[in-house]
Amino acid sequence: MILSEASEKIQQRKIQSERRKCNIKEQLVLQSLVIPGLIFLAVFSYIPLMGIVIAFQDYDLFLGVRGSTWVGFKQFIDFFGSNNFLKIMRNTLSISFLKLIFGFPMPIILAILFNEIGKIKIKKAFQTITYLPYFIAWVVVSGMIISLLAVNNGTVNNFLISLGLINEPVNFLSKPEYFWPILVISNIWKGSGYGAIIYMAAIAGINPELYEAASIDGATRFRSIFVVTLPCIIPQVAILLILNISNILNTGMEDILLLTNNGDNAILNGVSEVIDTFVYRYGVKLQRYSYATAVGLFKTVVNVAMLFSANSIIRKLTDTSIW
Amino acid sequence: MILKSRPDKILVAFSYIFLVLFCLTILYPFWNIIVISFNESNDTARGGLTVFTREFTLENYKQVFKDTRLLGAFKISALRTIISTFCATLFTSMFAYGISRKQLKFRRFYLKYCTLTMYISAGLIPTYILFRSIHLINNFWVYVVPWLFSAYNMIIFKSFFENLSDGLIDAAKIDGAGEYLTFFKVVIPVSKPVYATLALFVAVGQWNSWFDSVIYITKSELLTLPALLRQIINSNTVEQLLAQLNVSATEAIVSKISTRSLSSATMIVSVVPIILVYPFLQKYFAGGIMLGSIKE
Secondary structure (H helix, E strand, O other): OHHHHHHHHHHHHHHHHHHHHHHHHHHHHHHHHHHHHHHHHHHHHHHHHHHHHHHHEEOOOOOHHHHOEEOOOHHHHHHHHOHHHHHHHHHHHHHHHHHHHHHOHHHHHHHHHHHHOOOHHHHHHHHHHHHHHHHOOHHHHHHHHHHHOOOOOOHHHHHHHHOOOOOOOOOHHHOHHHHHHHHHHHHHHHHHHHHHHHHHHHHHOOOHHHHHHHHHOOOOHHHHHHHHHHHHHHHHHHHHHHHHHHOOOOOOOHHHHHHOOOOOOOOOHHHHOOHHHHHHHHHHHOOOHHHHHHHHHHHHHHHHHHHHHHHHHHHHHHOOOOO | OOOOOHHHHHHHHHHHHHHHHHHHHHHHHHHHHHHHHHEOHHHHHHOOOOOOOOOEOOHHHHHHHHOHHHHHHHHHHHHHHHHHHHHHHHHHHHHHHHHHOOOOOOHHHHHHHHHHHHHOOOOHHHHHHHHHHOOOOOOHHHHOHHHOOOHHHHHHHHHHHHHOOHHHHHHHHHOOOOHHHHHHHHHHHHOHHHHHHHHHHHHHHHHHOOHHHHHHOOOHHHOOHHHHHHHHHHHHHHHHHHHHOOOOHHHHHHHOOOHHHHHHHHHHHHHHHHHHHHHHHHHHHHHHHHHHHHHO
């Protein structure tokens, strides 16, 4: 009796341990799927994060992180005390706000107007055209801008002269007062169509009965934009608006660098220098590594704080969260 | 169903007019470049060229394809696009498949570890210093390795894999297939739409990428097409500046193929591959965005 019980126990234990072995093996295989990715992130995301400490040093490439002298908050104090700080904050915030004020409504307007086009083929054609610029490199877009605004025979100058609005060609790309409008318009040109997709999907999800009910109540198609369409897409609008606002310090820099000769255009510098271009110029070009890292860290900290508050606002408003 | 009263007609008419004008504004810059690229260079310099070519020529394109630098840049761009697209989608999706398996231990931690990198990044300089220390500066692989993994794409893959029916994977398991076999033989074939979407996005991003060759590359033989195009466009503006200052560069513009014509032709050459994949992109990307927003 006892013997058989014991042997049964041993048998069970054997099965269990085999199953565990099998589980461990399966688990190892599963882990092997994700380990390369984890290592990748450790190297390319987390090691650079530790590199942020050089913001508190006077980093020397040859001495490395360990050998360089610690200077505490010196780089930050230098930055906040310099004339550059006010200039680049003004430019960063102005460009972001202008992009937001003029660029944010455009995709919504496009989506609503797409929705009014009854003929599906024509609607498709409109959409195909408006999405296209999103997939064109900024380098090419900047080439187009330079060509269109050229002083010698640029279409814009030719057009304005033929209308009699100007008497001689204007060099739009070296006049500081035109820089922000050019930047904002080219961003609208490039991104609006693509930005409309998310609203198109939201509009497609609206219950058609709502439109019927509105029309029975005597609302015209025009009026139902305001009583049905817009109220229904308000959640998407609110979330994207909050996210955009929380991204305010990320002005984007390819467009700016490309229109200012990699930031070297001295005439435009007063209006074109933003945090990102400043970090690039001081860090990569002038090799002031610690200073540039400090400026970058300042941006990251503000960004993260903004994102967290944005998330809590979104959570309060809509019960959803971005993570 | 839709009542056609007077104000509605006005609205439809307004929509058409607005969208037609908007589309023309989108298309005109392309058209302008096309016209310049096919027009005889000296003739372009005379000015007044707006809607149609005056002296049609293929000379500008001949010049472009004669230029060995350009062919080299084209090759670098094509190589980085093909290698990156293949490696990045495979690498990212493999991770996503692992994360999508419920049996994976620590998966919540892994996911946090991953998404954190979407919100907090070290910034340009620490990344630059890292690349320097692992010899990625002036190295072709700087175009490929840093892009192997994208947390954003990983989440899109993951939500797609999680929506696959469990029965599918269980059936493969019962047949004795391991995780890898299941992934390659069952999961990838049924996930073609999401692979197509993300591969196309990675490819377009790679093809268009300019800034990385500005920061990390100084060797001219490693320049990508956008980087070289940028140099050509830049010499164009320099020429214009000289012309404005009435230096003898005006002569230079008239005497040889102007960089304006040359840069226009190069722009077209670099845009054509995008236009070629655009129908496929359009077929998939709307769905791709939606997949991404499932998470939100």
